[in-house]
Amino acid sequence: MRSIKTLLHSAIFCSLFAAAVAQAAPVTGTVTNKTTGQPAAGDPVVLVEPMAGMAEVAHTTVDAKGHYSLTRPSNNPALVKVTHQGAEFFADAPQDGAVRPMFVYDVAAKVEGVFIEADVLELESDNGQLRVIERYFVHNTSMPPRAQWSAKSFEIVLPEEAVVASAQAQRPSTGSLPTSLKLQPSGPKGHFAFSFPILPDEGEKDTQFQITYSLPYSGKFTFRPQVTLPAQSIGVLLPKAMTFAAGSGSVFQTINQDPNIQTFVAKNAVPGKALEFSVSGTGSMPREEQTAAGSGQTANAPGNQPGGGIGVPIGDPDPLSKYKWWILGGLALVLVAAAGFLLRKPAGTPVVATVEQARAGASSPVHGAAFAAPVSKNSALLNALKEELFALESEKLTGNIAPAEYTEVKTALETVLKRALKHSQAS
Secondary structure, eight states, rough: OHHHHHHHHHHEEEEEEEHHHHHOOEEEEEEEETTEEEEOOEEEEEEEEEGTTSSSEEEEEOOTSSEEEEEEEEEOOOOEEEEEETTTEEEEOOOOOEEEEEEOOOEESTTTTTEEEEEEEEEEETTTEEEEEEEEEEOOOOOSOOOEEEETTEEEEETTTTTEHHHHHHHOOOTTOOOEOOOEOSSSEEEEOOOOOOOOTTTTTEEEEEEEEEEEEESSEEOOOOSSSSEEEEEEEETTTTTEOTTOOOOEEEEEEOOOEEEEEEEEETTTTTOOOEEESSSOOOOOOOBBBTTOSSSEEETSSSGGOOOSSSOOOOOHHHHHHHHHHOOOOOGSSSHHHHSSSTTHHHHHHHHHHHHHHHHHOOOOOOSOOOOOOOHHHHHHHHHHHHHHHHHHTHHHTTTHHHHHHHHHHHHHHHHHHHHHHHO
């Protein structure tokens, strides 16, 4: 009898050992310093699992030839994090064992060639408040390419009365999704800073920042926007029902495109010189009347869209609401790879066109989503979910989300992720 028990224990142990070995897989890649064109030798490399609270599950360093190799302890989604000169660079951890290239940049607190292409404000009034979504499109054209990064990588100035609801940033790399951040006060009231790297542009892709905030409103408010970097354009979007008036010495060009939205653009703003404009009256930005499948509710009605429906935020502060329609409505997973998944709104809407037009300062409409849809639908879904989990854990670490909301959102994300992984393995 003892020998049978021994055999059983051995069999169980061997089974568990075999399962562990089967789950463990190598994650290999190369890391190149794009500033020098040389291998990023000696940089720490960490494998992190977003579903485990960004737990660090494997560590190594880049060798002299730029290679690294990690052992993946499970099949859970993971990210590779490389730290170079204090800045963190992320990439998706390949699951097929292939060697993937990754890039880092030398870091400086201030870099030549960093400027704002456009600072775009979208406004609407609601119950004694002005609700504002402000977006910054920031270029880094440094040569040789370097990343601008510090505790105050990008500083902004908001009205002193502003109550910030959310802040996000997005890297210029293809497939990158917004990361939720916590704005840090920086000096006088209304001055804030992002601790987020401004990476060199990738083609036409730049680094983007977004802040959602509210202001007390009694029917009129005067803005005095200030930039901390040279800005090619400052755009203001507001409902047709509201009134816009440029302040003394401020020149704004009117751009006529959408009959329901007013767009005003000022050119060549510089640090230290504030513009001025006032808005008055009441009104809401137009919303797409689209009903979510099987829900019986209007998808973009007030309260169902981030920011109350003001334009197209680069990220959704409440990702659970969108995932619920997929989980409860049973929509096909392949639809999630569309740009609407990434933006929380279908591509080509009038508001998107207006934002892009304000950014460019042009008079012709611009169609299409602000970010290109990925080539591979299935990989895009997995990458997007991983990025959402990463953003969620970032919010948790910065105290920017309530514990109950964190648990609810994470449960929904994990449900979709498990279905996506199952779908990926089946195909």
